[in-house]
Amino acid sequence: MTSRTGSTPPAVLIFGLLGIIPFWSLPATTLLAPAWVGISVAVEAVYAALILSFLGGARWGLAVREPSPNPMVVGLAMTPTLAGLVILTLTHSLVRPQLLALAAGLTLCWVWDVRAKDLPPWYRRFRSLLTLGAVTGLCVSVMLVPQ
Numbered sequence: 001m002t003s004r005t006g007s008t009p010p011a012v013l014i015f016g017l018l019g020i021i022p023f024w025s026l027p028a029t030t031l032l033a034p035a036w037v038g039i040s041v042a043v044e045a046v047y048a049a050l051i052l053s054f055l056g057g058a059r060w061g062l063a064v065r066e067p068s069p070n071p072m073v074v075g076l077a078m079t080p081t082l083a084g085l086v087i088l089t090l091t092h093s094l095v096r097p098q099l100l101a102l103a104a105g106l107t108l109c110w111v112w113d114v115r116a117k118d119l120p121p122w123y124r125r126f127r128s129l130l131t132l133g134a135v136t137g138l139c140v141s142v143m144l145v146p147q
Contacts, residue, residue, distance in 0.1 A: 008122045016130050022047040023137030030144045041095050041145055048102035048138060049084030055109040056080030062118065080109055096142050103138040106131055 008016075022044060029040035060077035063069045083105050091098035110131040114124045 006122055008126045013126065016126060017133075019051070020130060020133035020137065023134045024140075026141035027137065027144055037146065041099075041141070044138070044141055045088060045095075045098055045102060048099070048106065048134070049088050051134065052084035052102065052105045052109065053081040055106075055113075059112070080105060095145050099138045099142045099145070103135045103142075106134050106138075 025047075026037065026040045026044050029036050056077045056079060059080075060074060063073040063077055084102070087098055087101045087105065091101060110127055113119065113127045
């Protein structure tokens with residue numbers, strides 16, 4: 001049972017769950033290798049921005065598969081990429097606000113996806129699980145990052 005029925009396709013589930021790991025890089029680094037916290041913060045932030053871009057690209061891909069794509073959806077699908085870039089650029093020295101802004105961006109993408117009517121039923125649960133893992137990892141990082 002996959003695709004448009006009730007279960008997440010196994011490959012999608014496995015790779016999606018593996019994709020949560022980098023969101024927990026800072027908490028893990030804080031415990032296992034404190035000297036690497038600085039680079040871990042940067043890796044986590046860049047990864048979150050890349051995932052924002054990926055989510056926007058997925059929505060863009062869904063929109064342009066139509067014979068006459070909705071220009072508003074195509075344009076809106078570019079927003080996560082631009083938001084990730086702006087967050088990385090404007091908040092590069094403000095680590096906590098940067099991680100929180102990235103968590104907010106991921107949450108907004110999740111809201112868009114769970115409200116969509118053109119996605120398979122399993123996708124909402126899948127995206128909810130991944131967003132919970134990613135946003136929780138970012139929020140734990142905010143609490144652990146040194147001032």
